[in-house]
Amino acid sequence: MGTARVDGRVERxxxxxxxxxxxxMEIASVEGLGGLSLGRIATELNLSKSGVFALFGSKEELQLATVRAAGSVFAAQVVEPVRDVPPGAGRVAALCASWLAYSRDRTFPGGCFFAAVTAEFDARSGPVHDAIAKAHLDWTAYVEETVREAxxxxxxxxxxxxxxxxxELIALMELANLYSVLHGDPAAYDRAGTGILSRLRSVATDPAGLPERLGG
Amino acid sequence: MGTARVDGRVERxxxxxxxxxxxxMEIASVEGLGGLSLGRIATELNLSKSGVFALFGSKEELQLATVRAAGSVFAAQVVEPVRDVPPGAGRVAALCASWLAYSRDRTFPGGCFFAAVTAEFDARSGPVHDAIAKAHLDWTAYVEETVREAxxxxxxxxxxxxxxxxxELIALMELANLYSVLHGDPAAYDRAGTGILSRLRSVATDPAGLPERLGG
DNA sequence: CCTACCGATCGGTAGG
DNA sequence: CCTACCGATCGGTAGG
Structure with missing residues (x-):
């Protein structure tokens, strides 16, 4: 009985x-991790401020937990859908198309979560900067590895x-996200897609095997 | 005498x-425009909070004035040095090299001021977003015009x-700034320079006339 | 009547 | 998870 009661509390x-x-994650993609406050979250979700605090321990821990949660969403939305595409230029193209769809479809309301928080914390120091920098290095390494496999x-x-x-591929994807969010201009995704395919065609052994357009 | 006293106050x-x-401008390039507060500025500069307030009227006006001031610095550091370079592929390359130097030399301590505040305000609305979006469009139009002239x-x-x-050129410049600030990795400027020259060589009527490296 | 400030304080909210 | 608070600081304004 005591155990059941504890389990119920853990589940809640x-x-x-x-x-x-x-x-x-939603707030941070629009306003940054600095836009998070325990009181605001509590009010919006009908929780008490100290209740939110008890769940995360500190504002910084809430920021770090948010970064980790966004990493899971990113993996599920961007990386997972491409898992079964065989190595090659087509897999690189599919990975880029998956990223552009993740940004264009507003998985997060403010566009790419990591684009927002990376620019926010790039020039600061501390655990949040380090977690974001690691996520950025991991993504860069994953794209590089996909190219290497190809x-x-x-x-x-x-x-x-x-x-x-x-x-170069990441640069094109990032700017498409920025243009789209800043100006509400979805044509930026076409520009990025054009640039990405142009880069890939210039080094592909079978350029004709690549798609004509990316996402769009 | 009365006139001299008034002039002295205006000058001060x-x-x-x-x-x-x-x-x-320094604070915003590192922490964003949200990092500005009247009290903090007053304390750091040994002014009174109400004195700072009297000069700008509101926090939002302080943010807008900071964006305008940064625009002047950007024009002086990036655009002005290239003013006398004749139209052509070399002028496009010189403009990009000027931008990379502006970022690399840390004209602002947090790297490019506009990269920082654009990501901060891209998904918000209001006068500050609009001023930043206009600055971004102006810069994009200037690069396009330089290409068109060439x-x-x-x-x-x-x-x-x-x-x-x-x-594509702006995408490469922006990512170099991000990588450099986020990871303290100046090699990103070489990557951007390589990409920029590669793009320009592919469309230049005299590729041999372009420099071998950009900035570096 | 103007400016560029001052010390003090307004109502609210921050992390804890 | 709650109420009840803390030291401090937020943007903004009072009279002088």
């Missing part, structure tokens, strides 16, 4: 955690530099 | 304005799409 706590993190699989020429190509 | 007011805006001058092939090329 986890449900409240998910409720809170769903809202903090070259090993024979889909890209040996002259393709994985680090350079990944940098 | 202008000097204080410049003092305040110099500091708010084409008219015969430096770029007729196939070069100014809007697409400007988008």
């Amino acid at each position: 706590g986890n449900a409240t955690r998910r409720l809170v993190l769903g809202r903090t 070259r090993i699989a024979g889909g890209l020429t040996d002259g393709a530099d994985p680090a350079q190509l990944a940098f | 007011g202008n000097a204080t304005r410049r003092l305040v805006l110099g500091r708010t 084409r008219i001058a015969g430096g770029l092939t007729d196939g070069a799409d100014p809007a697409q090329l400007a988008f």
Whole structure:
């Protein structure tokens, strides 16, 4: 009986955690992690301020938990859908298309969560900066690895530099997100798609095998 | 004598304005425009809070004045040095090199001021968003125009799409700034320079006339 | 009647 | 998870 009561409380706590993190991800994508406050979250979700505090321990822990939760959403929305695409130029293109869809479809209301919080914390120091920097390095490494696999699989020429190509692809994706959110201009996704396909065609062993457009 | 006294007060007011805006540009490039507070500025600069308030009228006006001041710095640091370079692919390259130097040399301590505040306000609405969005459009239009002039001058092939090329060049510059600030990795500027020159060579009528490296 | 400030304080909210 | 508070600081305004 005592155990059942404790389990019930733990379950309610986890449900409240998910409720809170769903809202903090939304807020942070629009206003940044600095837009989070315990009192505001509590009021919006009909919780007490100290109740939210008890679940996360501090404002910084709430920010870190929000970054972790957004990482899970990113993995599910961007990486997971491409999991079964075989290595090659087509897999690189599919990964970029998946990212553009994640941004365009507003998985988070303010566009890419990480674009928002990375710019917010890039010049600061501390645990939140470090968590965001690690997420950024992980994503960069994943794109580079996808390019490297494509070259090993024979889909890209040996002259393709994985680090350079990944940098250029990510740059195009990031600017599409910024333009779209800042100006409400979805045409930026077409520009990014055009640029990405242009880069890939220039190093693909079978350019004709690539799609004509990306997302759009 | 009465006139001299009034002039002295106006001059002191202008000097204080410049003092305040110099500091708010620094703060905003690191922490965003949300990091500005009248009390903090007053404390740091040994002014009274109400004195700072009297100079700007409201926090939002302080933010808008900071954006305008940063626009002047950007024009002086990025655009002005390239003013006398004749239209052509070399002028486009010089403009990009000027931007990379502006970011690399930390004209603002947190890297490009506009990269920081654009990501902060892109998903919000209001006068500050609008001022930032206009600055972004102006810069984009200036890069496009520089590309267009280069084409008219015969430096770029007729196939070069100014809007697409400007988008790709700006994307590379922006990501170099982000990487450098986030990871303290100056090699990102080399990656951006390599990408920019690669784009320009692919559409230049005289690729050999372009520099071998950009900034670096 | 103007400016560029001052010390003090308004109603509210921050993290804890 | 709650109420009830703390030291401090927020943007903004009072009279002088």
